[in-house]
Amino acid sequence: MAKPITYYLRTDKMPHIWCEGCGHGIVLSAVLRAVDSLGLDKDDVCVVSGIGCASRAPGYLDFDTLHTTHGRALAFATGIKTMKPNLNVLVLTGDGDLAAIGGNHLIHAARRNINLTTICFNNSIYGMTSGQYSPMTPTGKMATTAPYGHIEEPFDLCELVFSAGASFVARGTCYHANPLSKLIAKAIAVNGFSFVEAISQCPTYYGRRNKMRDALVMLDWQKEHAVTKRAASRLSPEELKDKFIIGELGTRTRPEYTERYESIIKAATKETDDNV
Amino acid sequence: MSRRVAITGNEAIAEAMRQINPDVVAAYPITPATEIVQMFANSVSDGKVDTEFVTVESEHSAMSAAIGASAAGARAMTATSSQGLALMWEMLYIAAGLKLPIVAPIVNRALSAPINIHCDHSDTMGARDSGWIQIYSEDAQEAYDNLIQAIRIAEHPDVLLPAMVTMDGFIVSHGMSNAEFLDDDVVRGFIKEYEPKHYLLDVENPITVGALDFSDWYFEHRRQVADAHTRVKDVVLQVAEEFKGISGREYKLFDGYKLDDAEYAIVIVNSAAGTAKTVVDELRAKGLKAGLLKIRLFRPFPQEEIVEALSGKKAIAVLDRADTLSLMGGPLYIDLRAAMYDSPGPRVKMVNYIYGLGGRDINMEQIAGVYNDLVEIVKTGEIKRSVTYLGVRE
Ligand SMILES: Cc1ncc(C[n+]2csc(CCOP(=O)(O)OP(=O)(O)O)c2C)c(N)n1
Ligand code: SF4
Numbered sequence: 048m049a050k051p052i053t054y055y056l057r058t059d060k061m062p063h064i065w066c067e068g069c070g071h072g073i074v075l076s077a078v079l080r081a082v083d084s085l086g087l088d089k090d091d092v093c094v095v096s097g098i099g100c101a102s103r104a105p106g107y108l109d110f111d112t113l114h115t116t117h118g119r120a121l122a123f124a125t126g127i128k129t130m131k132p133n134l135n136v137l138v139l140t141g142d143g144d145l146a147a148i149g150g151n152h153l154i155h156a157a158r159r160n161i162n163l164t165t166i167c168f169n170n171s172i173y174g175m176t177s178g179q180y181s182p183m184t185p186t187g188k189m190a191t192t193a194p195y196g197h198i199e200e201p202f203d204l205c206e207l208v209f210s211a212g213a214s215f216v217a218r219g220t221c222y223h224a225n226p227l228s229k230l231i232a233k234a235i236a237v238n239g240f241s242f243v244e245a246i247s248q249c250p251t252y253y254g255r256r257n258k259m260r261d262a263l264v265m266l267d268w269q270k271e272h273a274v275t276k277r278a279a280s281r282l283s284p285e286e287l288k289d290k291f292i293i294g295e296l297g298t299r300t301r302p303e304y305t306e307r308y309e310s311i312i313k314a315a316t317k318e319t320d321d322n323v
Numbered sequence: 324m325s326r327r328v329a330i331t332g333n334e335a336i337a338e339a340m341r342q343i344n345p346d347v348v349a350a351y352p353i354t355p356a357t358e359i360v361q362m363f364a365n366s367v368s369d370g371k372v373d374t375e376f377v378t379v380e381s382e383h384s385a386m387s388a389a390i391g392a393s394a395a396g397a398r399a400m401t402a403t404s405s406q407g408l409a410l411m412w413e414m415l416y417i418a419a420g421l422k423l424p425i426v427a428p429i430v431n432r433a434l435s436a437p438i439n440i441h442c443d444h445s446d447t448m449g450a451r452d453s454g455w456i457q458i459y460s461e462d463a464q465e466a467y468d469n470l471i472q473a474i475r476i477a478e479h480p481d482v483l484l485p486a487m488v489t490m491d492g493f494i495v496s497h498g499m500s501n502a503e504f505l506d507d508d509v510v511r512g513f514i515k516e517y518e519p520k521h522y523l524l525d526v527e528n529p530i531t532v533g534a535l536d537f538s539d540w541y542f543e544h545r546r547q548v549a550d551a552h553t554r555v556k557d558v559v560l561q562v563a564e565e566f567k568g569i570s571g572r573e574y575k576l577f578d579g580y581k582l583d584d585a586e587y588a589i590v591i592v593n594s595a596a597g598t599a600k601t602v603v604d605e606l607r608a609k610g611l612k613a614g615l616l617k618i619r620l621f622r623p624f625p626q627e628e629i630v631e632a633l634s635g636k637k638a639i640a641v642l643d644r645a646d647t648l649s650l651m652g653g654p655l656y657i658d659l660r661a662a663m664y665d666s667p668g669p670r671v672k673m674v675n676y677i678y679g680l681g682g683r684d685i686n687m688e689q690i691a692g693v694y695n696d697l698v699e700i701v702k703t704g705e706i707k708r709s710v711t712y713l714g715v716r717e
Contacts, residue, residue, distance in 0.1 A: 098406075098438070116406060116435060118381065147380040148351070176352035177361070179378065191361055192378050194368045 068262025070221040070247030081231035101141035101168035118149030132305040142183040157211035161304035170249035178252030209297035214239025222269040332495035335463040337362035346397035349377040349388035356404040382407035386414035393423035396522030405432035419454025424477035432492040441682020456486035457622035585614020638697040
């Protein structure tokens with residue numbers, strides 16, 4: 048039986064800081080429904096975040112939570128996981144936090160294939176510091192630091208993380224909240240580095256500057272631009288041009304970091320024991 | 324013609340930066356300094372400056388880019404606060420060690436943990452031994468004036484050191500006050516073109532920057548940084564004298580308020596000095612000889628001048644908006660006690676108050692209480708506690 052979402056919330060910390068229409072609450076509830084669907088005990092889940100609007104999420108969660116510094120959540124989480132390999136460690140982070148200032152930690156966590164689940168609340172902007180472009184701002188879009196349109200290319204985060212060595216990558220959106228939750232549940236169940244890019248909306252800074260006046264328009268945009276892998280296979284490159292693919296985008300089985308660590312300790316201790 | 328405006332500290336700094344028109348600005352947003360760079364970025368996109376503006380992916384990169392630009396002969400600037408300055412730490416020492424005259428406004432904000440965005444001085448006080456010149460500002464006017472002067476000080480051939488100009492987060496950065504801006508021409512005439520003597524890409528005179536320097540020469544090079552600091556004081560005073568000529572505003576190494584004949588003195592930096600001056604006025608009206616010393620140049624520390632100004636006082640309270648956690652008090656207090664060790668005459672009684680961490684307000688009654696404590700100390704000859712946390716729930 049599904050528990051009410053409030054079971055997982057520190058309701059005394061409400062009201063939350065998020066603006067009306069912000070997508071981050073939808074992503075957070077998708078995370079909680081995923082945790083619930085797996086029947087995880089609250090005490091077996093630890094949630095880590097960096098700094099940003101997205102990273103405020105753990106403050107409202109009734110798990111063991113660690114709110115760290117801008118960009119470094121994955122490094123802190125790596126410490127937790129190596130000390131307590133049995134914990135389900137979730138990293139909730141923004142696209143700026145994860146891909147700009149913390150980009151280095153991201154590729155190395157994926158390369159090590161450490162069993163952490165990272166959920167990137169991707170609103171294509173630095174929300175908390177009022178709308179500077181991030182590594183996820185699409186070319187041509189407006190930001191306070193790109194008043195005439197952004198001239199850089201964004202990352203394809205799922206491709207980046209999978210290329211770096213992750214076991215599982217997927218993408219979902221706030222509009223597709225239920226499938227998003229299922230993707231997150233799958234990611235948590237994976238034994239290795241798992242990554243879900245959740246397309247979120249920041250009506251306050253991204254929407255306003257990019258002719259999307261409110262959250263509904265932005266959710267509509269997500270609906271219209273997201274295509275499943277199967278649908279994508281039927282579209283021409285021209286038709287796919289401004290679309291993005293949602294769903295599971297990569298899975299592989301690779302040795303997991305903390306298990307390798309454990310086995311090398313065992314092997315090394317055995318050798319010394321044999322020598323005694 | 325200069326302009327009188329109602330302005331926030333961040334607006335004043337952004338305006339000074341527009342007038343300075345640096346060659347390169349590299350920055351990363353952080354509250355409460357974001358606005359400075361945001362407004363400056365607008366000047367860039369509106370074509371009001373010729374600056375190359377680099378939006379990097381962290382403060383570490385911002386300072387690295389400023390160092391690269393400065394080494395290549397540019398007038399380079401950045402701005403940040405708190406965690407941003409902390410992340411620059413590695414690079415701060417490099418900028419100073421390479422003697423690159425980068426100038427950076429820093430908006431004072433508490434350091435994590437716990438997470439806090441409000442004012443205290445932990446960030447810049449933490450960088451006090453990095454080799455940067457540090458100039459503290461009470462309000463928007465001072466921040467504006469200090470930033471313009473900092474360019475001249477840092478780039479002076481006798482100095483060539485990086486300089487940070489600080490002001491209090493939110494209280495000054497976001498608070499509105501009156502200030503007077505100079506004309507663009509006047510500012511540009513004052514700061515002049517930057518003409519570096521040695522720089523990268525000067526193909527006639529190739530140089531190496533940041534080379535390996537072991538036990539053979541490292542010591543001499545670090546000694547040169549200290550040597551440059553010995554010349555800062557004179558340059559600060561020269562530049563202030565010239566600045567008075569264009570602005571009518573007077574700056575020194577520190578500011579004494581009713582200090583000359585004071586018996587009881589408070590030493591302080593930044594915005595709380597304003598509150599303390601009002602308390603001094605009230606106490607003076609009641610006949611107490613209260614006075615105040617507000618430090619402007621904190622690095623290098625103007626020891627002789629400060630000692631001279633404070634010698635002969637009956638008791639001194641140093642107010643620190645940062646802690647060193649050495650259990651010997653805040654950074655101002657520790658430096659001041661060391662400086663006063665050489666003061667002539669009988670030892671002056673000194674105590675320390677750590678206040679306002681994480682943006683906790685300090686009010687006039689609390690400051691009046693500090694003066695009362697000083698009177699009590701002199702009366703009884705006894706110091707009950709040398710370090711007091713002021714306004715904290717125990
Ligand atoms: C070292 C450091 N630099 C800068 C900041 C300021 N800062 C806080 S959040 C943020 C960006 C957040 O963007 P993102 O991670 O995309 O999250 P969002 O707010 O959009 O959810 C920045 C630059 C900081 N806290 N620490
Ligand atoms: S600023 Fe944007 S990301 Fe932050 S809470 Fe508001 S809508 Fe959400």
